[in-house]
Amino acid sequence: MIYHFSDRNMYTHFIEIIQIIGLTYMTVVVVRQERDLNQILDFLTITFSIYSIFGIIESVFKWNIFDTLSNTKVVYENANEIRFGLARARGACDISITNGMLLSMIVCLIAYRGINTKKRRYLIPFFIVLINCFLTLSRSIWIEVSLSLLLIFLSLSTYKQILNIIRIIFSAVILLFFANFAMPQVIQNLGKVFYSMFDSIISVISGTNSSDMQGAGDRFRLWNWVWISVKDSATWGKGYTANFSYPAPEGYIKKSIEVMWLYELFHIGLVGLASYIFLQISSLLYLLKNFFLKKRNEIFSFNLLLLIISIAYIIAQFSCFASEDLRFYYFLLGLGFAYNNLPNNFTKA
Numbered sequence: 448m449i450y451h452f453s454d455r456n457m458y459t460h461f462i463e464i465i466q467i468i469g470l471t472y473m474t475v476v477v478v479r480q481e482r483d484l485n486q487i488l489d490f491l492t493i494t495f496s497i498y499s500i501f502g503i504i505e506s507v508f509k510w511n512i513f514d515t516l517s518n519t520k521v522v523y524e525n526a527n528e529i530r531f532g533l534a535r536a537r538g539a540c541d542i543s544i545t546n547g548m549l550l551s552m553i554v555c556l557i558a559y560r561g562i563n564t565k566k567r568r569y570l571i572p573f574f575i576v577l578i579n580c581f582l583t584l585s586r587s588i589w590i591e592v593s594l595s596l597l598l599i600f601l602s603l604s605t606y607k608q609i610l611n612i613i614r615i616i617f618s619a620v621i622l623l624f625f626a627n628f629a630m631p632q633v634i635q636n637l638g639k640v641f642y643s644m645f646d647s648i649i650s651v652i653s654g655t656n657s658s659d660m661q662g663a664g665d666r667f668r669l670w671n672w673v674w675i676s677v678k679d680s681a682t683w684g685k686g687y688t689a690n691f692s693y694p695a696p697e698g699y700i701k702k703s704i705e706v707m708w709l710y711e712l713f714h715i716g717l718v719g720l721a722s723y724i725f726l727q728i729s730s731l732l733y734l735l736k737n738f739f740l741k742k743r744n745e746i747f748s749f750n751l752l753l754l755i756i757s758i759a760y761i762i763a764q765f766s767c768f769a770s771e772d773l774r775f776y777y778f779l780l781g782l783g784f785a786y787n788n789l790p791n792n793f794t795k796a
Contacts, residue, residue, distance in 0.1 A: 471781035478785035496572040499579035502536040506582040513539045536582040547588030548772035550580040587766035595759040673709040684716030707764035
């Protein structure tokens with residue numbers, strides 16, 4: 448960031464540093480006992496449940512409360528297009544995929560609270576946020592949240608906890624069954640979305656053609672396009688204000704970089720990319736080390752939760768660049784630092 452002070456003013460950089468370092472430090476200072484951590488997680492559960500209700504309304508009725516409050520107009524095209532009659536839930540973020548990466552982490556936090564408290568009151572918020580996460584209608588988000596929940600499921604070694612997951616799935620099926628009678632058109636559209644998304648994912652893996660391949664295919668070709676665009680200034684990158692623009696063979700101009708690693712390479716070069724990769728690796732090693740060292744009287748470890756979130760999040764960044772969601776991820780790491788500084792007196796409930 449210091450290298451690119453010539454591109455962006457000092458005030459902007461100061462705010463970004465405060466958002467990341469300041470919030471992380473404040474989190475470590477504020478969270479002094481188990482109750483503090485649980486209160487923060489419960490606050491996030493309530494806040495994002497309400498947030499997700501507005502997200503579901505946005506997807507179905509194409510009305511975004513945050514655009515209304517800020518007196519801006521929703522433009523449903525490009526990254527925020529209409530798919531099968533549904534708007535891609537964007538929430539308070541610029542694009543739906545960023546919203547989905549944020550919601551994927553929230554889903555895991557709610558699952559963590561529900562597993563460790565054994566209280567059913569977390570089921571409703573879990574489903575509300577999960578539905579909103581799905582309504583971002585993004586393949587990479589589906590993969591991220593599915594991978595996260597699968598790893599959490601596999602981490603539950605007891606028969607009783609696995610049985611609880613089965614109950615959750617069964618409840619979801621029953622909910623969809625009754626919803627089909629109340630909103631048949633919406634459910635039919637969701638079915639089309641599922642089919643289209645999985646068809647395009649299979650097409651990417653198998654290399655066959657699909658009507659929904661351009662976005663996925665571009666992410667593969669971006670590796671070559673970005674390198675061609677940045678190779679003359681690969682060490683330090685083009686700077687934050689530089690605009691990526693590459694003429695695709697099909698005749699359109701590619702102006703977005705939907706791979707975080709390539710986004711870093713283009714704007715801050717190999718030095719910045721190496722620093723970002725080092726951050727990700729050191730975070731994983733920190734969480735893994737403390738998972739083994741900080742054994743607490745919990746059903747499911749918070750270090751393991753953050754480790755799972757981090758793995759899924761790193762994989763998801765191969766399909767998009769991070770913005771608001773990255774700041775929230777740093778906040779979660781701050782909670783992880785605070786958690787590992789707490790006295791070893793955790794309870795299972």
